[in-house]
Amino acid sequence: MKNQSTRNNMDWMVVSLYIVLVILGWLNIYSASLPIEETSIFDLSQIYGKQMLFVILCIPLIIVILSIDAKIFEKFSSVIFVVSLLSLAGLYLFGKEVKGQTNWYALGPFSLQPAEFAKFATALALSKYLGDVQVNLSIPKYQFQALGLIALPVLLIAPHDPGSALIFSSLALVLYREGLPAWYLWVGFIAIVLFVLCLLFEPLYIVLVSLGIITLLYFKSRPINRNIILSSVSFVLITLFTFSVSYVFDNVFQQHHRDRFNILLGKEVDMKGIGYNINQSKIAIGSGGWTGKGFLEGTQTKGGFVPEQHTDYIFTTVGEEWGFIGSLVVIFLFVALILRILYLAERQKTKFSRVYGYSAASILFVHFFVNTAMVLGLFPTVGVPLPMFSYGGSGLFAFTILIFIFVKMDANKVNEW
Structure with missing residues (x-):
């Protein structure tokens, strides 16, 4: 295999879509968290300042990923997976409780959410397992082993973060692509x-x-x-x-989960309580009309009517300030990124890189679908962030790693014999 330059051979469409989504994401976080008195965009006392720091830190992170031999990810996939499982288990002993959920490690002024990193770690482990020539998903033994591998992080995450645990179900789509009988999905x-x-x-x-x-x-x-x-x-x-x-x-x-299902199914109407978030989300998005109110001009956003607007409900800012057309543009960008990754994945000639590409696309798709359905009131509120848009270093770093590991695989021609 020829030693070709990563820069010259990596897929710039994926990279460009990632950059555009990160920039648009930060602009919406800036709008959703801007105080009355404007300060520097690097003000770390502000949410947008911290997010800007996270965005900048993604640059050396990307450089490191692109500098590593792509085959290293396959070689150490099992080690990465075990470390991620240990980090999830450690939450039960050393986790920081935030809003009733123990999802975080406290690191000074910042927090780390290991569930986000477990997603690409599980994708690597699943790719390694399915990449074995002996594995045949038409045989029950391998079906149960593959499903069991996905179930390990789910069992550790689900008790305190069912939203993140839900994302791992996306990997069932990957198993189906690799030969899992369709009746499992049915x-x-x-x-x-x-x-x-x-x-x-x-x-x-x-x-x-x-x-x-x-x-x-x-x-x-x-x-x-x-x-x-x-x-x-x-x-x-x-x-x-x-x-x-x-x-x-x-x-x-838990009670708040039951309340959210009851609100979604119309069994309860509580616009001032548990249904407040969804109601305000619909109002904010609906008020944007076709073209939106303009950047930094969202009255619902500026009034702080939508709780957690800079995290799980960031898409409401898009809907209010950019309107229906702007929302369609964002949706198009996400769909384009996912379809491009799927296209590249199908071109891979090693099973490991193909499975990883499908895993990355599936994880991104379920995150995107669940989050947008959630803010539109079509899905219960489960705390699933919008990739590259929602505030948080853990999520941004994890999605960056997820995407650029595959970019590296494709650029280094891991797909060649």
């Missing part, structure tokens, strides 16, 4: 639908409808394809799942 989709329906209707009605659908599918299928055992087991599992939803919802979910 089971997951059906479970989600059943869960929501059980919160809206009596479980008995859900069971009866499910029985009708299973019976109809059984008799509509060809006699040679009918399987009474499979149909019976499916019905039993659906029944058990249906009647367990209420217990899980009442005893496993």
Whole structure:
């Protein structure tokens, strides 16, 4: 393999899209956190000042990543994954509690959220595992091992940060690309639908409808394809799942999680309490109209009506100040970045780099989809940041590492034999 320059061979479209998103993200954080008396953009006492510092620190971080031999990431992927798991486990002993969640390590005036870094670490570990020529996802043994690998960080994160744990489900899309049977995705989709329906209707009605659908599918299928055992087991599992939803919802979910689901499903109306964030988010986005109110001119933003606007609800600033057209531009940039990474991933000739590319694209997609759906009131508030936009050094650094590891892989022609 020829020793080619990383600078000359890296994909500048991905790099350019990343830079544009980071710049736009900082501008929206600046608008959402600007005090009455303007100060320097480097004022570390202000949120936008800290974010500017994080953006600047990404430059040497990128240089370091691009300076490392791409094959080092594959060689040390298992070590990186183990370190990330230990950092997640350490939260239970040394974590800092913020707003009822122990997601952070306190580092002086700054905090570190290990769950963000666990995402690219898990992507590397999964790529290493699936890159083994022996692994065949059509065989149950390898299916369970791959799913178990993803489940390890989820089990450590879910008790105190279900939003971050949700992101790891994106890696199921990668497994599907690499040969995981489609019925896994169907089971997951059906479970989600059943869960929501059980919160809206009596479980008995859900069971009866499910029985009708299973019976109809059984008799509509060809006699040679009918399987009474499979149909019976499916019905039993659906029944058990249906009647367990209420217990899980009442005893496993925390009260604020239950409230958010109830608000989303219209079972409760609490515009001054738990539903305040979503209501103000919709007002802010809707008030932007087609072209927006203009940069730094958002009245909802300046009035501080949307809580956590510089973090999870940063897209409301986009909607209010840049309007529908500006929001579409931001959405287009995210979609372009994700599709470009998928295109490059499909071109890879080593399984490791291909799987990692798909993992990076899937993680970015689920972050983007969940966050925008959340601020539009189409998804419960789960604390999922918008990549490159939401305030926070951990998130920005982690997304930078996630993206530029793949940029390095592609630029160094890891895809060549």
